[in-house]
Amino acid sequence: MNTSPRVAINGSPTVLVHAKGLRKEYGSGEGLVRALDTVDLDVNRGEAVAVMGPSGCGKSTLLHLIGGLDRPSAGQLSVAGQRVDQLSERALAHLRRDEIGFVFQAFHLMDELTAQENVELPALLAGCTPSEARARATALLEEVDLADRSRHLPSMLSGGQRQCVAIARALANDPEIVLADEPTGNLDSASAFDVLRLLEALHAKGLTLVIVTHDERIATTADRLISMRDGAFVDETWLTGGSRGRLDTFADWERLT
Amino acid sequence: MKSKQSVMNQPRQARRARSVRGRALLLSRLVRRDIRHHLAQAILLIVAIAVATATLTMALALNGVTSHPYLVTRAATKGPDVVAYLTAASQAEPLIHASGVAASSGPYPVASAVLHFDGRTAGALIEGRSEASAGVDQPEVLSGSWLRPGGVVLERTFAEALGVGVGGRVILNGRSFEVAGIAVTAAQPPYPNLCWATAIVSLKIKGGFAQQFQGACANLNFSAEGPRSVGLVWMTEPDLLGLASKANPILDYALNIKLDDPDEAQAFADTHTFVPGQSNYPVLSTWEGIATADALLVSDERGVLTPGSILLALLSIASVAVLVGRRLSEYARRVGLLKAVGGTPALVAVTFLAENLVLAIFAAGIGLVAGWLAAPLLTNPGAALIGRAGAPSISPSTIVGVVGLAIAVALVASLVPAVRAARSSTVDAMNDVARPPRRRGILIRMSRKLPIPALFGLRLAARRPRRAVLSAANVAVTVTGIVAVIAFHADVNSKLSTASGLAAGGLSDPVVNRDEQMLVVITIMLVALAVLNALFTTWASVLDARRSSALMRALGARARQVSSGLVVAQALSALPGAIVGIPLGLGLFKATVKSGSLPPPLWLIATVIGTLVAMAALTVVPARIGSMQSIVEVLQSEAV
Numbered sequence: 001m002n003t004s005p006r007v008a009i010n011g012s013p014t015v016l017v018h019a020k021g022l023r024k025e026y027g028s029g030e031g032l033v034r035a036l037d038t039v040d041l042d043v044n045r046g047e048a049v050a051v052m053g054p055s056g057c058g059k060s061t062l063l064h065l066i067g068g069l070d071r072p073s074a075g076q077l078s079v080a081g082q083r084v085d086q087l088s089e090r091a092l093a094h095l096r097r098d099e100i101g102f103v104f105q106a107f108h109l110m111d112e113l114t115a116q117e118n119v120e121l122p123a124l125l126a127g128c129t130p131s132e133a134r135a136r137a138t139a140l141l142e143e144v145d146l147a148d149r150s151r152h153l154p155s156m157l158s159g160g161q162r163q164c165v166a167i168a169r170a171l172a173n174d175p176e177i178v179l180a181d182e183p184t185g186n187l188d189s190a191s192a193f194d195v196l197r198l199l200e201a202l203h204a205k206g207l208t209l210v211i212v213t214h215d216e217r218i219a220t221t222a223d224r225l226i227s228m229r230d231g232a233f234v235d236e237t238w239l240t241g242g243s244r245g246r247l248d249t250f251a252d253w254e255r256l257t
Numbered sequence: 258m259k260s261k262q263s264v265m266n267q268p269r270q271a272r273r274a275r276s277v278r279g280r281a282l283l284l285s286r287l288v289r290r291d292i293r294h295h296l297a298q299a300i301l302l303i304v305a306i307a308v309a310t311a312t313l314t315m316a317l318a319l320n321g322v323t324s325h326p327y328l329v330t331r332a333a334t335k336g337p338d339v340v341a342y343l344t345a346a347s348q349a350e351p352l353i354h355a356s357g358v359a360a361s362s363g364p365y366p367v368a369s370a371v372l373h374f375d376g377r378t379a380g381a382l383i384e385g386r387s388e389a390s391a392g393v394d395q396p397e398v399l400s401g402s403w404l405r406p407g408g409v410v411l412e413r414t415f416a417e418a419l420g421v422g423v424g425g426r427v428i429l430n431g432r433s434f435e436v437a438g439i440a441v442t443a444a445q446p447p448y449p450n451l452c453w454a455t456a457i458v459s460l461k462i463k464g465g466f467a468q469q470f471q472g473a474c475a476n477l478n479f480s481a482e483g484p485r486s487v488g489l490v491w492m493t494e495p496d497l498l499g500l501a502s503k504a505n506p507i508l509d510y511a512l513n514i515k516l517d518d519p520d521e522a523q524a525f526a527d528t529h530t531f532v533p534g535q536s537n538y539p540v541l542s543t544w545e546g547i548a549t550a551d552a553l554l555v556s557d558e559r560g561v562l563t564p565g566s567i568l569l570a571l572l573s574i575a576s577v578a579v580l581v582g583r584r585l586s587e588y589a590r591r592v593g594l595l596k597a598v599g600g601t602p603a604l605v606a607v608t609f610l611a612e613n614l615v616l617a618i619f620a621a622g623i624g625l626v627a628g629w630l631a632a633p634l635l636t637n638p639g640a641a642l643i644g645r646a647g648a649p650s651i652s653p654s655t656i657v658g659v660v661g662l663a664i665a666v667a668l669v670a671s672l673v674p675a676v677r678a679a680r681s682s683t684v685d686a687m688n689d690v691a692r693p694p695r696r697r698g699i700l701i702r703m704s705r706k707l708p709i710p711a712l713f714g715l716r717l718a719a720r721r722p723r724r725a726v727l728s729a730a731n732v733a734v735t736v737t738g739i740v741a742v743i744a745f746h747a748d749v750n751s752k753l754s755t756a757s758g759l760a761a762g763g764l765s766d767p768v769v770n771r772d773e774q775m776l777v778v779i780t781i782m783l784v785a786l787a788v789l790n791a792l793f794t795t796w797a798s799v800l801d802a803r804r805s806s807a808l809m810r811a812l813g814a815r816a817r818q819v820s821s822g823l824v825v826a827q828a829l830s831a832l833p834g835a836i837v838g839i840p841l842g843l844g845l846f847k848a849t850v851k852s853g854s855l856p857p858p859l860w861l862i863a864t865v866i867g868t869l870v871a872m873a874a875l876t877v878v879p880a881r882i883g884s885m886q887s888i889v890e891v892l893q894s895e896a897v
Contacts, residue, residue, distance in 0.1 A: 128279050
């Protein structure tokens with residue numbers, strides 16, 4: 001898919017993610033599965049992009065590639081000016097640590113660490129002092145209204161609270177971009193709304209967001225909606241207007257249900 | 258979301274400087290929490306390493322264990338620096354007046370006799386003594402009193418082997434004597450090594466010591482009782498002379514010598530043993546030589562403990578390797594998570610290694626303390642000496658050796674898994690997905706004919722092949738341990754029965770008793786390790802299959818079918834593991850003990866069958882407990 005004229009060209013300081021001819025294949029021979037089929041994508045700084053599509057269409061694979069969790073089979077991919085497809089494992093780890101925050105559907109919190117310690121984890125990995133990491137984690141947990149749950153283990157938190165902790169963790173190192181993979185997929189409506197409000201706040205701050213979702217209501221809060229099928233982009237829509245109204249719509253829907 | 262000046266609204270901070278403290282906190286936190294989270298595995302790992310390190314500690318602690326009690330005994334009995342065995346009393350004069358001699362006692366006549374007590378028969382080496390206390394080598398009476406006419410004193414280990422106490426009557430060459438007392442001495446090796454030591458020590462030490470007992474024991478007839486049945490008896494000189502006859506003459510005379518400088522004992526013995534031009538020259542032995550003979554009691558024990566500890570250490574390495582492999586399987590999600598939030602491959606590897614090293618060092622500490630506490634039980638210097646070995650000294654080299662072994666075990670077992678964890682795919686690790694079944698026509702056709710438990714068991718094994726292999730490896734280690742212990746037991750028992758045969762006449766052999774005691778300790782440790790391995794394998798396998806089991810129940814399978822399926826899955830990995838364990842166990846035994854007879858094949862077959870039955874039984878229990886859990890709870894808890 002060609003990028004729209006609205007999107008800055010590659011090399012511009014406004015482009016945070018640049019993918020060209022991105023491909024991801026699994027297996028070989030007759031068993032070859034092309035999870036991502038020659039995808040081009042630019043994501044600007046501060047932009048919120050939602051990716052939708054049926055299960056197995058390659059949404060999560062795209063997110064994993066952008067996040068440096070997996071390596072592309074072919075194509076070019078740059079994130080924050082770094083060629084992800086050419087980075088060493090160590091450099092990829094640094095990229096994930098310093099530039100990217102992840103929010104997963106399954107939360108992926110460390111079961112044995114408290115909420116506070118989970119949020120401190122990336123900061124300590126990045127080389128913060130214990131006191132810096134603690135202060136940052138405390139502030140972030142306050143932001144997500146979980147200050148009183150900071151000493152709880154994930155097993156003692158509700159799904160929504162766990163996801164909020166995961167969001168706080170994603171922000172621990174002030175990332176350039178947050179990648180969210182079905183962030184509300186495991187949540188009830190009320191919790192999903194809380195998570196959406198958080199993501200909205202991040203977007204308002206100017207943080208770049210890429211959200212993979214099945215839920216159209218979440219997708220409509222983004223600046224741009226990309227639809228995928230069979231590993232390729234099949235549609236791309238720029239959504240206009242402020243996000244506030246759409247969130248209200250979601251809240252109305254949540255009240256009705 | 259709060260509207261105040263939000264941390265999220267602050268401008269992006271500059272990258273922070275690296276903090277060693279932060280990294281250290283993170284590492285220690287991850288290690289501590291994971292150990293606490295997987296406590297059972299951690300305990301098992303600690304036990305496996307602690308067993309090896311405790312045994313090694315005991316083996317190292319046995320070194321020099323008799324030296325302190327010997328010195329105590331030597332001081333209490335005014336022990337001689339040199340004992341001279343003379344063929345004639347007249348040979349004593351030049352020695353008594355030799356340069357460097359501070360004091361002496363004797364020469365005392367020595368004769369042999371056949372001793373009977375309560376249906377037991379033994380050889381006795383009898384020393385004729387004065388009723389008065391001697392200035393050099395005055396045996397320390399521990400019960401009863403010193404000599405009197407018609408009353409004899411027995412060396413303590415000899416009296417214990419005979420089962421005679423003060424007031425008992427022994428028959429010496431047909432004459433009855435009352436046991437007046439029980440005593441110890443530092444001038445003679447104890448029963449059963451009084452004469453037996455000659456053969457062993459002559460191989461180990463140089464100098465007059467070996468010759469001494471040739472001199473003292475050479476004329477004894479061992480045909481009836483065997484060389485290990487000779488003990489020491491003291492009686493008054495007139496009684497001894499009355500006992501001697503033409504058929505049973507005085508063998509020689511013992512002269513106890515105290516030197517100005519005890520360290521010169523060997524030099525003194527070397528100088529005076531050989532007298533040129535004299536055919537019957539004196540035989541001299543030193544106090545160091547006697548101390549060595551005393552230590553034979555323990556060194557024999559070491560002969561059982563050393564191969565036993567090597568066996569345990571090797572088994573421990575194997576157990577730890579399998580455990581660590583298993584830990585890694587369960588560690589996969591954690592690895593993915595750590596990498597996703599920015600953990601480098603090095604950090605992942607270091608965390609995994611650090612965790613196992615911390616456990617290893619902790620286990621080494623436990624092993625050191627356990628070995629240190631247990632060693633006195635095994636290193637009792639024996640009845641021949643007074644004073645106990647007490648807690649053996651743990652030298653820095655022992656600590657280094659034991660901790661080094663623990664770290665080596667952990668490193669050898671963890672290094673490859675740690676590197677593999679570091680290099681694993683982040684996404685795969687995070688999802689920790691089971692291998693999708695291969696849909697081959699023949700397999701599908703075959704599976705249609707299988708009963709539900711077999712089908713379930715096969716699927717479990719096929720979907721988690723790595724875990725099935727680890728289970729097989731665990732069973733192989735368990736069976737290796739059992740086979741090795743059976744072989745070790747059979748071998749030591751055959752050696753002990755040979756040794757017992759040397760001490761005929763119905764006497765108990767303290768060396769054999771101690772060896773048997775040691776064998777029991779080694780066996781308990783090996784069996785404990787094997788049982789723990791088996792428990793862990795079955796328990797972990799059932800836990801791994803929690804979700805699949807719940808799903809099967811959700812689809813209508815009965816609890817019994819699910820349990821049977823788990824047993825089938827266990828058997829699929831246990832059978833090859835058990836079969837492989839037999840040659841491994843025999844190989845391990847052969848590599849450790851070098852020579853030795855192998856156990857009968859029937860025992861080995863019984864081991865395989867017994868292991869399979871035990872594994873099945875151990876699987877059923879947690880499977881049944883698991884089947885009592887709510888299906889919904891299991892499926893929900895495992896889904897996230």
